[in-house]
Amino acid sequence: MNVYVVPRTRIWLSEEEVAAALDCLPPVNETLREHVRWIRSYVVAEEDGTFSAYCVYEATGPEALRRHADAMMLPTDAIQPVAETIVAAPDPEPVRTA
Amino acid sequence: MTRTFGALLAERRAALVGRDAELAALATLLDDDGPLVAVVHGVAGSGKSSLLRAFGSVAAERGATVVTVDGRAVEPTPQGVVAAVERSLGAPSLAAVDGGVVLVVDTAERLRLLDGWLRQSFLPSLPANARVVLATRDAPGAVWRSSFGELLRTVPLGPLSPADAGEVLRLAGLDETQAEWVNRFVRGHPLSLQLAASAIRERPDDPEDAVLPTVVQELAALYLDGLDPETREALDATCVLRRVTLSLLGALLPGEPPQAPFARLAALPFVELGREGLVVHDTVREAVAALLRASDPVRHRAYRGAAWRQIRQELAGTAGAARWPSLADMIALVDEPLVREAFFPASVQHYAVEAARPGDRAAIEAIVERHAPPDQLALVRAWWDELPGAFRVARSPRGVVVAFTILCELTEVPQRLLMRDPLCDPSRRHLRAQPVPRGQRILFVRLALAHATGVASSPCFASLLRDIERASLEAGPALRRIYTHAADDALLEQLAPVGFSLLPDAPDVPIGGVTYRPIVCDLGPDSVAGWLSGLAARDLPVEATVLDEDARELVLDGRRVALTKLECDVLGYLRERELQPVAREALLRDVWGYEWTGGSNVVEVAVSGLRRKLGDRAAALETVRGVGYRLQRL
Numbered sequence A: 001m002n003v004y005v006v007p008r009t010r011i012w013l014s015e016e017e018v019a020a021a022l023d024c025l026p027p028v029n030e031t032l033r034e035h036v037r038w039i040r041s042y043v044v045a046e047e048d049g050t051f052s053a054y055c056v057y058e059a060t061g062p063e064a065l066r067r068h069a070d071a072m073m074l075p076t077d078a079i080q081p082v083a084e085t086i087v088a089a090p091d092p093e094p095v096r097t098a
Numbered sequence B: 001m002t003r004t005f006g007a008l009l010a011e012r013r014a015a016l017v018g019r020d021a022e023l024a025a026l027a028t029l030l031d032d033d034g035p036l037v038a039v040v041h042g043v044a045g046s047g048k049s050s051l052l053r054a055f056g057s058v059a060a061e062r063g064a065t066v067v068t069v070d071g072r073a074v075e076p077t078p079q080g081v082v083a084a085v086e087r088s089l090g091a092p093s094l095a096a097v098d099g100g101v102v103l104v105v106d107t108a109e110r111l112r113l114l115d116g117w118l119r120q121s122f123l124p125s126l127p128a129n130a131r132v133v134l135a136t137r138d139a140p141g142a143v144w145r146s147s148f149g150e151l152l153r154t155v156p157l158g159p160l161s162p163a164d165a166g167e168v169l170r171l172a173g174l175d176e177t178q179a180e181w182v183n184r185f186v187r188g189h190p191l192s193l194q195l196a197a198s199a200i201r202e203r204p205d206d207p208e209d210a211v212l213p214t215v216v217q218e219l220a221a222l223y224l225d226g227l228d229p230e231t232r233e234a235l236d237a238t239c240v241l242r243r244v245t246l247s248l249l250g251a252l253l254p255g256e257p258p259q260a261p262f263a264r265l266a267a268l269p270f271v272e273l274g275r276e277g278l279v280v281h282d283t284v285r286e287a288v289a290a291l292l293r294a295s296d297p298v299r300h301r302a303y304r305g306a307a308w309r310q311i312r313q314e315l316a317g318t319a320g321a322a323r324w325p326s327l328a329d330m331i332a333l334v335d336e337p338l339v340r341e342a343f344f345p346a347s348v349q350h351y352a353v354e355a356a357r358p359g360d361r362a363a364i365e366a367i368v369e370r371h372a373p374p375d376q377l378a379l380v381r382a383w384w385d386e387l388p389g390a391f392r393v394a395r396s397p398r399g400v401v402v403a404f405t406i407l408c409e410l411t412e413v414p415q416r417l418l419m420r421d422p423l424c425d426p427s428r429r430h431l432r433a434q435p436v437p438r439g440q441r442i443l444f445v446r447l448a449l450a451h452a453t454g455v456a457s458s459p460c461f462a463s464l465l466r467d468i469e470r471a472s473l474e475a476g477p478a479l480r481r482i483y484t485h486a487a488d489d490a491l492l493e494q495l496a497p498v499g500f501s502l503l504p505d506a507p508d509v510p511i512g513g514v515t516y517r518p519i520v521c522d523l524g525p526d527s528v529a530g531w532l533s534g535l536a537a538r539d540l541p542v543e544a545t546v547l548d549e550d551a552r553e554l555v556l557d558g559r560r561v562a563l564t565k566l567e568c569d570v571l572g573y574l575r576e577r578e579l580q581p582v583a584r585e586a587l588l589r590d591v592w593g594y595e596w597t598g599g600s601n602v603v604e605v606a607v608s609g610l611r612r613k614l615g616d617r618a619a620a621l622e623t624v625r626g627v628g629y630r631l632q633r634l
Helices: A015-031 A062-072 B005-014 B020-030 B048-061 B078-089 B108-125 B142-151 B162-171 B176-186 B190-202 B216-225 B229-238 B246-252 B259-266 B282-295 B297-316 B320-333 B337-343 B358-371 B374-386 B415-420 B422-433 B459-475 B489-498 B527-537 B565-576 B584-592 B602-620
Strands: A002-012 A036-045 A051-059 B037-041 B065-070 B101-106 B130-136 B152-156 B271-274 B277-280 B352-355 B391-395 B401-409 B441-450 B479-486 B509-511 B514-522 B546-548 B553-556 B559-562 B621-624 B628-631
Touching: A002 A015, A002 A062, A015 A036, A015 A051, A015 A062, A015 B459, A036 A062, A051 A062, B020 B037, B020 B048, B020 B130, B020 B152, B037 B048, B037 B142, B048 B065, B048 B101, B048 B130, B065 B078, B078 B108, B078 B320, B101 B108, B108 B130, B108 B142, B108 B337, B108 B352, B108 B459, B142 B152, B162 B176, B162 B190, B176 B190, B190 B216, B216 B282, B229 B246, B229 B259, B229 B277, B229 B282, B229 B297, B246 B259, B246 B297, B259 B271, B259 B277, B277 B282, B282 B297, B297 B320, B297 B527, B297 B602, B320 B337, B320 B527, B337 B459, B337 B489, B352 B459, B358 B374, B358 B391, B358 B401, B358 B441, B374 B415, B374 B441, B374 B509, B391 B459, B401 B459, B415 B422, B422 B441, B422 B479, B422 B509, B422 B514, B441 B459, B459 B479, B459 B489, B479 B489, B479 B527, B489 B514, B546 B565, B553 B602, B559 B602, B565 B584, B565 B602, B565 B628, B584 B602, B584 B628, B602 B621, B602 B628
Parallel strands: B037 B130, B037 B152, B065 B101, B101 B130, B441 B479
Antiparallel strands: A002 A051, A036 A051, B271 B277, B352 B391, B391 B401, B401 B441, B479 B514, B509 B514, B546 B553, B553 B559, B621 B628
């Protein structure tokens, strides 16, 4: 499996939509567990009140990530393979653990 | 001088500290150009009920009629809500009221099964002079905001400011130092403030430097430690109950007249006297229950068992709308998450389930295409064309259809669909072989699918299953069976804990290469009440029903019922063939013997005697028209 970054700009209109998506993620991850492993997401509050996300996955390929996005009904801006991972420091205390 | 009504109103309002902004927000409902609906939301103990009471005083002062309904005391069906409003109003309709009228619904999260109906049917049907306030734990979902737009006012209740919290504590009798100390760990949570104030008043000499966590459960424990043993025992016993009545207390604490523990509980600061009895604040009740379950599981189970027996007895003695309080009591004893979450939701539910709209067809078809073969899609299209009212959809917060179900009474299915859809056949065959008494109703769940996961367990699929429970409750006390089918183990695994099982001897139904196995839930002769009683009885110390043929006695709910030899033989014969129709001729032949040539009503006499002795379980011995009898599980 390879690591991918999937940016998603202004995909949620409210915190409730973010919460609903997080609620739905575990069963979708379970059904696709052999093809996609969700690593983490950074959710960003935009100035216009919407929310964007930058998601990191391990996946067998872009097609598996498209299936994951389709199941979650989440549009994607792009599916970008990670060329190199550089960790300068571990992530700070997560706001929410999936 | 006699105190005036105006003075009383002012006092009630003044009792509410630190909620001026929220009260003013609610008061805009009373303005001519104000919002029509307000939703007050906040965590347990945040002071929603107090705010509603204060708002009620303001509304009354401005000439409005205030109608208050507590969601905990309402059957979560449309007729239950309408009846509760009429009862509180004392008139048949809000339209009959002159001037403004404010409908206040507290604990509205208990009516979450009716979310779609409230939003789409009930509120729009209210007269123009009505305004509505709902108090609930969670913020209103996006579907509410999009339905009402600017006409919906949302009033969140956060913690009180330090100054306001200090004021509450001073009103509760604490001095400046104590108030400051308490609010250091309570952080403005109104119920915690009250509990902490009570605990300190009761034990003023306790050290203040103890490590005190901020969670309200710990505060409750702090307060509970100060209770006398009798009050603590009463609280322990009643923590298994949704509400406390004298009859339930009598069953749980048989050692003393129930009036004494009732009075002790009523005096506690977190107990309120409601329409249906005493209500222990949810947060405290859950903390006490968790504590008892962990420290004395045997006593916890014994209380639950005693409550189950009493509630079952009370269910048997009521009918119609009067049955709901006991039914809700029984639901509160059910541990099964699918049932509990439907009636007593603990988590935020993001998906609103409602009747499908004409524009939903494409989304429904897309879901079927994702998870089912083309032949199934063709059948779903046929259902949409013939019976669109059977479709219900779960919507995401943005209103997108994420799941759907096809759900109707079997008698509603048009003949053309019955002939075309092979999945209708097994239930019809089963119904012919195992007929139900006249008037009993049958639900048919043709299909349930979620976009993301098909029939695998997921939050949006669970919302569909809860909607089936809503439909079961709405079908009323005559609901007998629910037929559906499972294409794989995932659905059966979710439904088996609530009583679904494979339809015996029914062949599988192949559609487009997928095999569907017919399944059924038979609720029994006592319908939803019997079904819930059965679910609640699991893992409880409730005596199994035993037929002691040597002693000619039936052990039923712990009591021994003496039987005649014939009654014992008939019951034994029927129990061996439980759930199956037994021909009257077979009973005559096998119980009375071939050579029997006596009068023709001997079977009826024995059955009638048995029913009398079965008491509130008499309905379990059913007459099957044109055949004979059938015994349900006793």
